[in-house]
Amino acid sequence: MSENEDLREEMRKAVADFLRAESDRRAAMDGDDGYDRALFRRGVADLGLGGLPVPERFGGLGLGFAEAAVVIEEFGRAVAPSPLPDTLIAGTLLGESANVGSLGEPGVALLERLAEEPVAIAVAGLTETPGRGPVVAAGGGLSGVVGAVPHGAAADVLLVISGEGDDAAVHLVSPEQPGVTRTPRRALDHTRRLADVELAGARADRLSPEGDGGALARRLIALARIALAAESAAAAQACLDETVGYLKVREQFGRAIGSFQALKHRCADLAVAVHGAVATAQYAVRFAATGEATDELGDDLATVAAVAKVVGADTLMRVAADCLQLHGGVGFTFEHDLHLYFKRGKANQLLAGSGPALRRQLAARL
Structure with a gap:
């Protein structure tokens, strides 16, 4: 194993142990914010997770998306209610912009905050809302309604996408200002609360360089889709592992039900699907981490991210x-955790582009 691979495996073990020891997802789901703020603070203070993608010159660890994805996978494996995955996506985007010299003072200030204190960031504008157009940027402010923002009601900072296509841009928005209204909405996934965010001339700091042709917004969307793929694949593996363990100890007719051929074959089919989702997500993570425009097959990041997201969410x-x-x-009782994975799977199918919508986009590129 390379030094980077060793580091990622150590990180994986540390995060998994941390979540096993500290995370109480049932209590967090029932809390006011929908996530455990104390756990979030400990993750930042004890493990330095918030500053993981922050360049070292701003006080962070200076790691990249490949390392951030390891953390996202483990939070997905545990279906942990937390805004940390979106925070890591935002931090990665900011860190990359800083490394190429295109990040302004507001973005730098946020990077420094991420390295020093727990800051929950929600990404708004990833999921299309039927009947609503994109957020409009005019006169230094943003106006529009963004639906289904994960952890949008409890976030400390909003990362908002305005416009579409080549005119799309990414902005930083403080939710604690006039012109920003956050309305919690009912969500199927109890571990990831949603909110509608209404912007009425809200002050915003543009992160996208002028004339970038929507490149930063496309990068943000791609990273978010790959993150969903990574957490979905890890969650699917956790589901299968738990189920195989159950089949080994649950007895019927005097023997473990896992010894019955029909159930063995069913688990084998699921294992093949999970391995495919894991491989697809890992490939997408590696491609995104390289920063290359296309892979060896000539596909761009948007294509790779869309495929990974669809495969991961559908597999989960x-x-x-x-x-x-x-x-x-x-398995159908509320007390058992399987329904949390089931609901996370359905939510992941819909977030950042539904499966049918992404398949249509992919088909149009053929």
Whole structure:
């Protein structure tokens, strides 16, 4: 293993141990914010997770998206209610911009905050809202409504995408100002609360360089989709691992039900699907981390990200649904955690572009 691979494996173990010891997702789901602020603070203070993608000259660890994805995977494996994945995506984008010299003072100030204190960032504008147009930037302010923003009601900072296509841009918005209204909405996924964010001339700091042709916004969307793919694949693996363990100890007719051939074959099919999702997500993470415009097959990052997101979310949904059935009646109870993975899978299918929408986009490129 290379030095970077060793580092990522050490990070994976540290984050997994931290979540096992500290995370109480049931209590966090029922809390006012929908996530455990104390856990978020400990993750930043004890493990330095908030500053992971922040360049060293701003006080961070100076690591990249490949390392951030490891953390995102483990939070997905645990279906942990936390804004940290979106915070890491935002931090990665800011860090990359700083490294090429295109980040202004507001972005630099946020990087320095991420390195020093817990700052929850929500990314707004990834998911299309039927009947609503894009956020409009005019006169230094933003106006429009962004629906279904993960952890949007409790975030300390909003990263907002305005416009579309070549006119798309990324902005920093403080939610604690006149002109920003956040309305919590009912969400299927209890571990990831959603909010509608209404902007009425809200003050914003533009992060996208003038004339970048929407490149920064496309990069943000791609990173978000790959992050969803990574957490979905890890969650699917966790579902399958738990189910295989259950089938080994649950007995019927005097033997473990996992010894029945029909269930063995079903688990084997799920294992093949999970391995495919993991490989697809890992490929997308590696490609995004290189910063190259195209891969060896000539595909751009947007294409790779869309494929990974669709494969990951659909696999989690399939695996969680089958694992519910393999558990029998106990799998359908609220007390069992399988329904959390099932709901996360459905939410991931819809966030940052639905499966049908992304498939249409991919088909149009053929």
